[in-house]
Amino acid sequence: MxxxxxxxxxxxxxxxxxxxxxxxxxxxxxxxxxxxxxxxxxSRRAETRLGEFLELWHEMGASAWYEHWLQRLDDLRLKVSDFLGADREEIALSPSTSVALSSIAESVDWKARPRVVTTELDFPTLGYQFAVKPGVELVVLPSEDGVTVRPDQFREAVDERTAILATSHVFFTTGARQDLAALAGIARDAGALSLIDGYQGAGQVALDVRASGVDAYTTGPLKWLCGGPGLAYLYVRRERIEELEPRITSWFATRNPFEFDLAGFAFRDDARRFEMGTPALPTVHTALGGQEILDGVxxxxxxxxxxxxxxxxxxxxxxxxxxxxxxxxxxxxxxxxxxxxxxxxxxxxxxxxxxxxxxxxxxxxxxxxxxxxxxxxxxxxxxxxxxxxxxx
Ligand SMILES: Cc1ncc(COP(=O)(O)O)c(C=O)c1O
The missing domain is CATH 3.90.1150.10 (Aspartate Aminotransferase, domain 1)
Structure with missing residues (x-):
């Protein structure tokens, strides 16, 4: 079709x-x-893409990596970046939202700024990233109406000791959508990073991440993008990439992964420095299928x-x-x-x-x-x- x-x-x-x-x-x-x-x-489209992957696996085994599959990873990074309003260099593939969030949480100097501001309406995996870190002060904003959190509440809580403003684009519990530009501005004014869990946002509401001004945005194919489980996407704004060096990493994050050189590790200049190893190839294919449908509509x-x-x-x-x-x-x-x-x-x-x-x-x-x-x-x-x- x-x-x-x-x-x-x-x-x-x-x-x-x-x-x-x-x-x-x-x-x-x-x-x-x-x-x-x-x-x-x-979708049938995702199933067809998956079938193509399985057939190549039968036919070529590992040689399909060089001739086909590395290119599929690039195809997906490109499609996702276009879809989110980002550049390809600003997108990383990640195994899950939790991992994408943790690579940002592991990039921050907690001694300089020990505070994180989040809300009680966010999906708990977001807050968990910080709750498990000794010495990190987690401020959890309450929801006054049980549906959303006012931007002013963030403004009052995010201060010069705050490293990250971490919250959702759309709350999974209530469907309420937050104003990304307002959140990004609040974080920026305090010198903090804005980290948005967009799993319930991208794919159901239109989005331009660069225009929103947020520093980092995570989402994935599982839900509104009709692409299946096993993968997540991490956007990091170009201007922020170089200052973030995660303390969890992989060979995908290094400039020359195929040199297999322990001593020569150097972070890539782009968002792929946040990648955490071989992505789930079956999902890369189903995600491409789902994304094509969303892009078409x-x-x-x-x-x-x-x-x-x-x-x-x-x-x-x-x-x-x-x-x-x-x-x-x-x-x-x-x-x-x-x-x-x-x-x-x-x-x-x-x-x-x-x-x-x-x-x-x-x-x-x-x-x-x-x-x-x-x-x-x-x-x-x-x-x-x-x-x-x-x-x-
Ligand atoms: C808003 C939100 N964030 C995160 C997650 C969990 O993501 P993951 O399992 O990829 O870590 C979910 C899952 O339902 C979710 O709705």
Whole structure:
């Protein structure tokens, strides 16, 4: 299937286009799949890329590295950098978000600045990077409304002793989106580094990392980018790269990895100095497939479509009498929708029996539609949820 490039073609998917896109994802024909913030669906395109990888493995074994696979790593770095609004030199491949975060955490002079400011709404792996470091003072900002954290709270907490302002682009618990430019400015004014966990951001909301001014941004193919588990991406702003020398490293981080020279270690000049060894090649291939689909649709279209779907979903939930935990300002809302529920685990299990895949978090059923979902699927979910007995 060849995907027309629609980055600049207006924020709309025609019914024919939507139907062709849905055909790319077999699970959509089998289930009502509304859990993209946990795991994006596998596409035929990603499966084809994976098949090509497996065939080369059969055919060429290790020689495929030099003739094909090193190039695939470059292809992915380039696609990801274009997608995020970065230069290729600013992107590193990493085994997981946790590893990407830890290579930044291991690049900082903690004696000079021992403080990190994060929030209680961030995915815990972010705070863990600092909580395990002796002598690091972790400031965890509370959420006053249970949905987001005000930029002013960061401004008050980030001071001249702060090394890193570390928080999410979109909170995994509430779907609330933060203002990256504001966060970057707060960190910059204090001489601190801004480190953004963008796992729930890139792929569902349009993004230009360089324009945002953030210093480091992590994301990966697992969720909204429909590329599978086993890989993450780390963006580091060019101006920051050289001052960051991580104390965890690998042969991929050195200028001449194929010289196998212990004494001659020298950090690369680009973001690949943060790479941590051989990336998961099967995921490199599935990630390329997923990325091609997202690039073909274009983030303008994805974001507009997700806004429409989210509005439809929250309207339906409201009519059915369900409460939703979400940001008060519409522009801060995203396609992660938390539905208040007295027995979320049982509700999710009961919906799964009807072929509806969603997730749960304490006190909530979590629903996350993506551009390929339809209004009918959302209605089916709301109807089915309304039929679930209201307790565990
Ligand atoms: C916002 C966020 N950050 C980090 C992670 C975990 O990333 P990893 O397992 O790649 O370290 C998740 C996983 O769901 C997440 O939602």
């Amino acid at each position: 060849t995907e027309p490039q629609s980055r600049h073609s207006g924020a709309r998917l025609t019914p024919e286009r939507l139907s062709a896109l849905r055909d790319e994802f077999p699970i959509l024909g089998r289930k009502t799949y509304l859990n993209s913030c946990s795991l994006g669906p596998l 274009g983030m303008e279209v994805v974001e507009a479509r997700n806004r429409t779907l989210t509005q439809h979903l929250t309207d339906g939930l409201e009519q059915a009498g369900f409460g939703v935990r979400m940001a008060s300002e519409p522009e801060a809302r995203t396609a992660i929708v938390m539905v208040r529920h007295p027995g979320p685990a049982m509700a999710v299990a009961s919906l799964a029996q009807e072929g509806i895949i969603v997730d749960h978090r304490p006190g909530h059923v979590r629903v996350s539609p993506h551009f390929y979902n339809t209004e009918e699927e959302l209605d089916r979910f709301v109807d089915a949820l309304a039929r679930v007995p209201p307790s565990d």
